[in-house]
Amino acid sequence: MYFYNRIKYGKLRLIFVQVKNRQNVNFERLWQFGCSKWVNTIEVPNGKSIVMKQCKISSNNIALAAALLLGVVSAKAQLKNDYPIQPVAFTQVKVTDNFWAPKIKVNADVTIPYTFEQCSKTGRIDNFLVAAGKMTKDKLTEYTFDDTDLYKIIEGASYGLQVTKNQQLETYLDSLIAIIAAAQEADGYLYTFRTANMAQPHDWVGSKRWEKEEDLSHELYNSGHLYESAVAHYQATGKRNLLDIAIKNADLLVKTFGYGKEEKFPGHQIVEIGLAKLYRVTGKREYLDLAKFFLDLRGTAGHLNHEYSQAHKKVIDQYEAVGHAVRAAYMYTGMADVAALTGNQQYLKAIDDIWKDVVEKKLYITGGIGATGNGEAFGKEYDLPNMSAYAETCASIANVYWNSRMFLLHGDAKYIDVLERTLYNGLLSGVSLSGDRFFYPNPLASMGQHQRSAWFGCACCISNMTRFLPSMPGYVYAQNKNDLYVNLFVGSTSEIFLPNGKIAITQKTNYPWDGKNELVINPEETTRFSLHIRIPGWAVNQPVPGDLYSGEMKSKKTVEITVNRTPVKYAMEKGYAVLDRNWKKGDKVVLELPMETVRIQSNEKVEDDKNKFALQRGPLMYCIEGPDNKDSAVLNIVVKKDEAIKPVYDPRLLGGIMKLQMKGSSAKRQLNTDELIQSEQEVTAIPYYAWANRGPSEMEVWIPYEASAARPRPASTIASKSKVTASISNARMLRALNDQYDPKDSRDANASYLHWWPKKNTTEFVQYDFDKEYTVSQSSVYWFDDGPFGGCRIPASWKLLYKEGDQWLPVKVKSVDTIEKDKYNSITFEPVTTTALKIEIQQPEDHSTGLHEWIVK
Ligand SMILES: [Zn+2]
Secondary structure (H helix, E strand, O other): OEEEEEEEOOOOOEEEEEEEOHHHOOHHHHHHOOEEEEEEEEEEOOOOOEEEEEEEEOHHHHHHHHHHHOOOOHHHHHOOOOOOOEEOOHHHEEEOOOOHHHHHHHHHHHHHHHHHHHHHHOOHHHHHHHHOOOOOOOOOOOOOOOHHHHHHHHHHHHHHHHHOOOHHHHHHHHHHHHHHHHHOOOOOOOOHHHHOOOOOOOOOOOOOOOOOOOOOOOHHHHHHHHHHHHHHHHHHHOOOHHHHHHHHHHHHHHHHEOOOOEOOOOOOOOHHHHHHHHHHHHOOHHHHHHHHHHHHHOOOOOOOOOHHHOOOOOHHHOOOOOOEHHHHHHHHHHHHHHHHHHOOHHHHHHHHHHHHHHHHHOOOOOOOOOOEOOOOEOOOOOOOOOOOOOOOHHHHHHHHHHHHHHHHHHOOHHHHHHHHHHHHHHHHHHEOOOOOOEOOOOOOEEOOOOOOEOOOOOOHHHHHHHHHHHHHHHHOEEEEOOEEEEOOOOOEEEEEEEOOEEEEEEEEEOOOOOOEEEEEEEEOOOEEEEEEEEOOHHHHOOOOOOOOEEOOOOOOOOOEEEEOOEEOOOEEEOOEEEEEEEEOOOEEEEEEOOOOEEEEEEOOOOHHHOOEEEEEEOOEEEEEEHHHOHHHOOOOEEOOOOOOOEEEEEOOOOOOEEEEEEEEEEEEEEOOEEEEEEEEEEEEEEEHHHOOOOOOOOEEOEEEOOHHHOOOEOOOOOOOOOEEEEOOOOHHHHHHHOOOOOOOOOOOOOOOOEEOOOOOOOEEEEEEEEEEEEEEEEEEEEEEOOOOOOOEOOOOEEEEEEEEOOEEEEOOEEEEOOOOOOOEEEEEEEEEEEEEEEEEEEOOOOOEOEEEEEEEO
8 A cells, every 4th residue: 555645846756655565566566657766765674564765756647656656556566467578658658750650640630539529420429328318319329339439539538648638638538428427327337228228229238237248238348448448548637537437337247247146258358458457457356357257258168159259169278269350359368468467377378379370370461360251250271362351450459459468478579570560551551641531341452442431330440540549659668677678660759767777768760661770778877778679570581470471582681780880799589689788878779670672472372362472661561552553453463573673752642651663564355355465564562551542443462473363454345434323322332333343253242342232122223324325235234142141132123224315215125134143144135326224123122132243235
């Protein structure tokens, strides 16, 4: 227990601390809260010892330190077990570079206000008001987990407040927290979808509390995000308003769940991570025990469930990543937390095995995980399709959380390799440069059917991005006693408190465009500590641990490190160059990483990457996108394996990027012959994260080096030159009709299509207006049908009309195929000379319908 004596304000902020029961106090912890130097110690040994200490604290930590000293967070310092390595808090790392700093600023200035506004517009805040009885409504929002969006955005906003004070924002958060408090039931239960007591409850809400928890209710998922948010808000502001709501809810869970009580595991994991955070802040062991209970219950008798929610076997018996990728990665993160806090070795063994499975067999080169949209899940080994890649933004964020925890457990740079790859590629692609458009899936190839959206009914990825970005500086450094880890290369200034003293570190770098990183070390006094500088896998020809991806630099450049301009020999330890020495003020370490473009090839078991390479330069993966290339086409491009590649920095393109230029060729089909027209062209690649900021277009990460792996551009046809209209006006869907890409089958969601779901039993139309008059006599249609589970089926009937003057007349049919899926249905008719054709479609009585492609001859 700490007793706070007094804080003297002035140039030196002094705090007098009295500590009882010293055995349980971890003073290193206190250092991390900002105590820079102990100046006075009095020990009175009498059983329970009393220690008087006096320390300076930095100004931005004063609220936190005061709260700590007041006993609010006292228990945090008493934890005996936690990660051996601790991250240097993002509040101590001020990012000053030209890459991340602008992105964090856009998140604060645009994304957070925008997403709060969306929460309000879409009724997410109303959900709480209805539950609180302050508003009546016929219907709540779409999903029972919509409460979490508000929690996550409050979390992101709080992170921002820790760095930059903003009274207006803080007041706004308080008003939201008051609404959340009003929606909480007297015993702590907080779940608007039940409390609102709607006449027509949501299908996922059981008749009793927690009844459908293992399935889809998301009651515990909501709690988990609430706890994370509450801890962030409390640490940022020192206010307990949200923390108290979280504690009240967690106490209810402790009372409710456990062996012999309510035995249910969370359908969607995250409450485990939330409980671990709440335990660290409050020291209440019950929270940690509950997190462990939730993990241990999965997959036991009576709680065996599908792989989808990782409840197909006990967590300690799992060794492969399966099921819903976000749930999975949150669970592995939670297992790492509980393992660190309890010393549980079985959890460690399981997540070590699962990590290997993911990194060696199930990871996209962009760091994305969860290959299939079918259950938003991990695919089978090596099943990594590009165009239909799901690689949900949330899964990338979860992958960063998980890998950062793995590093804190093991101290190995390979985890940061995966983290960095995900961060710079598959995670960052989730948000537009403007900060207000978002990807849910992050595909690695596109025909133009993928675009970031302003919002999703299920907004998980959006709110997750708002909370992740401001916390990003917390991944730059970590420390373990007097070992200081430099994990990411980000221009920044930092204050780090090691047991041997306070160190100020400045990183100057133009990373990721440039491989030179300058670290200026300024200890308060000359002091010994060990600097562990991560040597990224990409800099030593090991893009990812294992043999899923490989690629070698042509030049045999190696990593160079100098200290005060003198090259130094260093020992390598778990992927780190270790410099153990006495550091004095102004010591300058220069790390030179070989920044060369490398062609990555994937393991030959990955079907979709055969005869293709991907371009990597430093931590960035590249893609080719329409706007930078001839005819806005890229899927038809082939680049030779040994083609020279030139990096060119373009300050005006996409916020300033290093683009890659090379020679290549493209192929185009001709009508009525199989012979291709080949032509040489310049090919330009851009960083993957920056794609889809210039409207719909083709894109691919994996570039064919064999012509057989490319898709030659189709010859122009009457259809492809036509203007498309329909009884629906979605531009992307309209383009699908004449994009000349044949689907694999009718349900192929990878090829773009047009549909009228959820409308049923209506008459709809699609229309081609030709570029000039043609005489036509044949037409073929490929229907979209995603039965038996989807909402679209082949139509009940259809007919073809042509335009004569202002009239639409039916064609005189010579022959017509029966309506069937998985093939083109053709119609031949008496030739007509016209400027437009139209198909009228009668939708089935109980379903919608759709079209993949429409050909005219
Ligand atoms: Zn998501």
